[in-house]
Amino acid sequence: AQSVTQLGSHVSVSEGALVLLRCNYSSSVPPYLFWYVQYPNQGLQLLLKYTSAATLVKGINGFEAEFKKSETSFHLTKPSAHMSDAAEYFCAVSDPDLSGGYNKLIFGAGTRLAVHP
């Protein structure tokens, strides 16, 4: 069964510093991986997705993630944090049910990013 582990429930960085949010996955099939961001009182917004093409994936708002099969990781990075990046970030793996013909997302517990001046 697919699963996702996000290391660090809270991460705090200074404005302008590197952002690194960690995600490790477990998957019995070639994984499809996603990062979503959730601002207070809002739904989830798709940041980027990995779908077995390039291992370095670029997303919106300057974020990118690198798929490393040997480490079963899909960490999210941003070179320079901005105050507006403060939010909750969720890593997710697609969990296909081949017999049922459907697909659901399995989410990690989330990492809350704080950015201070």
Add this chain to the structure above:
Amino acid sequence: DAGVTQSPTHLIKTRGQQVTLRCSPISGHKSVSWYQQVLGQGPQFIFQYYEKEERGRGNFPDRFSARQFPNYSSELNVNALLLGDSALYLCASSLSIGNQPQHFGDGTRLSIL
């Protein structure tokens, strides 16, 4: 184009009552999924519908049910509400089933008193 829209945004119910939540997918999207997000946790899968048929169900009791209409909008129903049903209920749409990105609405915040 409009994103996924959900209504109502907030709802307060008491234990034992029933609730219906509504979702309109992005235009052209034929699949709708429902997730429950309890405070401090990641979303948990409840249902996926595609072409008006239930295609997947998560580990939720039979008090939870849903349907999809010919225009691909969807309703989630929860009967005999419990305190533990208090959560943010998120609807997501995608073009079809399969490994496609799911696009989320802003959710319905359900509070059970």
